[in-house]
Amino acid sequence: MDSAVLHQLVELANAFNRIGLKPVICGGVGIYLLFQDRSYEIRATSDIDLMIPHSQAVEEAQREAIAELITGGLKYVVCEDGRCFRFSKEPGQQLDILAPPIKEVTTEGERVKLVRSRLHGRLTPEACFIEEDLRTVDLVDLTSELRSAGPLLVSVPSPTNILILKLFAFADRDSDARRNEAHAQAHAYDVYLVAALALPGDYQEGRRFLTRHATSHVVQRTRTIIGAKFSTLEQSGWRHVLASSAFYPGRPMQARRERLDIARRRLLRWFEEQGLT
Structure with a gap:
């Protein structure tokens, strides 16, 4: 795995784990994490798709906490071509936010407005069962350099x-x-x-x-x-x-x-x- 992507994953895992959550990683990085023992066959990717599932979005306080850790603690900056659901930070790290339909959260067009004007998820109706059979991956297992970091847990869809x-x-x-x-x-x-x-x-x-x-x-x-x-x-x-x-x-x-x-x-x-x- 590219070292910049790994660093980005570690940051996300640390931040989410501190508030009692595991980031749900989709896209090409999610596939890498699912099949890391055969990663030589997996295409390279430089962006991370982060799914905010129902269980993490149902409470307003938790949505606010997620928005704060992304835009505050991790200092991601919103991209103009995907306002409030596509973020970036140097050097060249991109984070796309996805969300299934969540009845407790306002949806406008293709946006799930997790925190109005701060954090939206790109509406992904096909992710309605995303929390079933989730896999847990400890990033510490990816490289010996993280052995002393303790558990760094992320979730990956089945x-x-x-x-x-x-x-x-x-x-x-x-x-x-x-x-x-x-x-x-x-x-x-x-x-x-x-x-x-x-x-x-x-x-x-x-x-x-x-x-x-x-x-x-x-x-x-x-x-x-x-x-x-x-x-x-x-x-x-x-x-x-x-x-x-x-x-x-x-x-x-x-x-x-x-x-x-x-x-x-x-x-x-x-x-x-x-x-x-």
């Missing part, structure tokens, strides 16, 4: 929730209205990584999750995205992965397609409707 977030994000950036090829490719590659790196226990946990939420619009929409964009190698999801310079460069195309097809079949089996147990 592989199934990460897949849901990434599939929705890909569909958004692969749509005519908001098409962005670079972002779409990054999201598609992350879908590949989770499908390829997940262990049998991750899959079984995911099947139980899908059983609990079989009638959910989010789950049904996820399956629709997979069917339209990830069910064959010729569809746009996997074509974006094949076009990535990070996907087994120098290997023959047939070998790359075979490796990709393994991930494709895993993803289809993960979210298939038949035989939920």
